[in-house]
Amino acid sequence: MSQTPLAQMKGISKAFSGNRVLENVEFEIMPGEVHALMGENGAGKSTLMKILTGIYERDSGSVYIKGEEVHFKNAKEAENAGIAVIHQELNIIPYLSVTDNMFLGKELTYGKLGIVKHKEMQQKTKKYLNRLGVDIDPDIEAGELSVGQQQMIEIARAIAANAEILIMDEPTAALTDREIEALFVVINSLRKKGVGIVYISHRMEEIFQICDRISVLRDGQFIGTKDIPTTNFDEIVKMMVGRQLGDRFPERNTTLGPERLKIENFSCKGKFENISFSVKQGEILGVAGLMGAGRTEIMEAIFGHRHKQNGTMMIDGQVVSIKSPFDAIKKGIGFVTEDRKSEGLVLDLSVRENFSLTNLTKISTNSLISTKQEESFVDDLIQKLHVKTASRDLAVKSLSGGNQQKIVIGKWLGIEPKILILDEPTRGVDVGAKKEIYQIMNQLTEQGVAIIMVSSELPEILGMSDRILVIHEGKVSAILSRAEANQEKIMQAATGGNE
Template sequence: MDDVILSMRNIHKRFPGVYALKDAKLDLKVGEVHALLGENGAGKSTLMKILGGIYQADEGDIYINGKKVDITGVHSAHANGISIIHQELCLAPNMSVAENIFLGREDTKKGLRFVNFAEMNKKARNLMDSLGLRIEPTDIVGSLSVAQQQMIEIVKALSVGANILVMDEPTASLSKKEVEMLFETIEELKRKGISIIYISHRMEELFRITDRITVMRDGQYIGTKITKETTRDELITMMVGRELKDLYVKSDHEIGEVVLEVKDLNKKGVLNNINFSLRKGEILGIAGLVGAGRTELARVIFGIDKYDSGVIQIEGKEVKINSPLDAMNNGIGLVPEDRKKQGLVLIRSIGYNVTLPVLSRFIKGARVNKEIEEEIVQNFISKLSIKTPSMNQAAKNLSGGNQQKVVIAKWLATNPKVLILDEPTRGVDVGAKAEIYGIISMLAKQGVGIIMISSELPEIINMSDRVLVMHQGSIAGELKHDELNQERIMHYATGGMKNVG
């Protein structure tokens, strides 16, 4: 295997009470895009943190170009040509592109301590030209799009001589056009002989840009497949240890009376004359392209943003929703699209997060009824199958799928009549997706009205009883379950007329 640039062998890593990696391995070839796939908690991040010098392995060996190396820290990883581009970008928004690329390694004028900005900008320009990037070295990073900032992270990695790049969920916050821009850059990196380890839950991306796929499960190596010789179903079976024939769990049940009605809702420049109803036990999907107004609609209904005009009714009665507290008091819950920033207090426990909206149930004056608190939390840990050693576990230590379940549990504790789910399976693995679909179906069967906003059309099509498609702040079309297909949804989402066949 002369073309192998990286080999990780027999990697073991233990944490208190947890065997995070057990005999894990990975081979990476020169100029290859190699996907690392597995459910949340499979050990992918731990393995990459060992490669990047953030953790050290308890056992095992790492070889670069056939030579055994000891990676003792981040600087050691950089010295061996390894750079990790994390999902949360590490850039200084108030500094220029060139300043970010060479942060801590600035050019100084000979004999002086002053930064040689001209030379630094020139080097940054050359690096960006090599990838065909139309970004100026003097641009302020905070003014750039997320996709452009990601490109700066790639250039920054190349500036330290990286020939092995790790990309962790690089498309999570990108639009379709920006994803294409990233893929073009990845192809250019391949042509230059740069090797890439690509972590993503989006199967369609893996089949588009990767050469091989390594699957991990429960901290162990399961197998490596040549991308063009495998299938989605085979990879899913490897990931979860069983076939997922019924990914979309949806029960047949009777849909009840109207629980939520929105009439002539307007917010200047954001929402235009929105009208729809939601019934008890119904899953109402809301589809549309990025910027169509889906999240903005959810924020208005939940009282985060105020609307200019219109009427919101709950069970036939007009309600005034000027704040999230008003929404909660009227039986509305919202699972936001960004669980880490908007849905959870990451440093606090599962128990703290689940009970945050219902503190009055077990706190009376200065007295805290711990038994009631624990009963509430343990009920949802059991009901939603939240994998945790304890209700006192910090939310930040949970996998993405389990974090999402905690956010859902928080709102279920309020006994909502209406639950709005904004991108409910974003950033979770396929096994956790199936579990979340099961939870959504269970809630609908219990009579909760569900509004599900999603960018994943298979999710919308398979889980919704009815779908509203938004375009530029308006409802462009409405489709019943038996009318749903990707072509009709995209017709409306791109501004098509309502007479589509």
């Protein structure tokens, strides 16, 4: 390995409106290295990378590319210097095709006329996606794809740039295990070519599987760098949070009650068929399966957000008819969607307003919102959920991912749900916030709430579920008890194998 880093950052400091977010931070990336950058939400990871890529101006410190000091004025200059980024927040334009998204701003054209080479762009799009093991029609509108498929387009676009430094910010947050394996194959091939990869993720298993070194930030300060072979999960967590976290998944001691929800023969043409399962009071039913298996679509049908052709739903032994989310909420069903940014929150509204949206009847008198009731209700949720915010009137977009997710979950607590559907509840959330969310789930089940948890993280499925429902190509492939479930059995069922 070359002794000259591809990129080196020394003494980097940055403040916004007097609030210091980075202080004297060090970081480097060597050729052919996969270097993990870790820290809790709000630790400064994204800010550091935005300084490296010219999005933010540093207040002090130096940035070197291949030994030469640089001062990028914008992201384009960083891109021209060989730096590509896969952002955590998707930069997909939904009404453009997959091909148009892949080549946005870099269209292939004929000579001075600027006529776009559509066919060549389509072929190259297919080639880069196939390299990731993904079969997507390059002509389809990107908005019709799942979040995971859109993420694969982002990854393919960055790889196509032939960058020497590739920054991956939560690249696998929306991917299935199979897609992650395909991505890791590509990462290893890039590593062999000398590409340096900055890998930002909250998934410890991935970090220890694919990375060479880990650098940790805490509260905007550089804590240290560790070689993967000489460290372990507990040491990294302690560096991140400043304390021992203890067991990753809190112990579950909930006593299960009677059957709360029963689904029989739910079908939706082209999405899922003859889905039947039940959930008891106080139970967490984990739902596993590959991307595109129909997990989210089934949950949307339960919540009345998706039309089903046939099927019966029973709540507490009574047949119910749910044709809209409004019906579902009236029956005591809450739904935390997988995409908190576009579906779970109104980012420009405040913490107070987001908490209040689903709880207007609770904070109103004669159809008028009571300021006193609203403030008391919101302050109670902020305290109960340990939301870190300077004020209840702070815009939600200003909060870290973990605190945003607590608000998405918390806004449903006010309706005192009987059934709570959680679709990828800890996606993009750091280890400390994850455990807090798991504890909230345990508290809810102790109160008799039935929870359905869709998750692509098998450790989470195994660590938090009382039973596990596995979906394969729109059908129930297996229902496993906590005692009999393991990763091999879940994956076998998820890929269509027989028990």
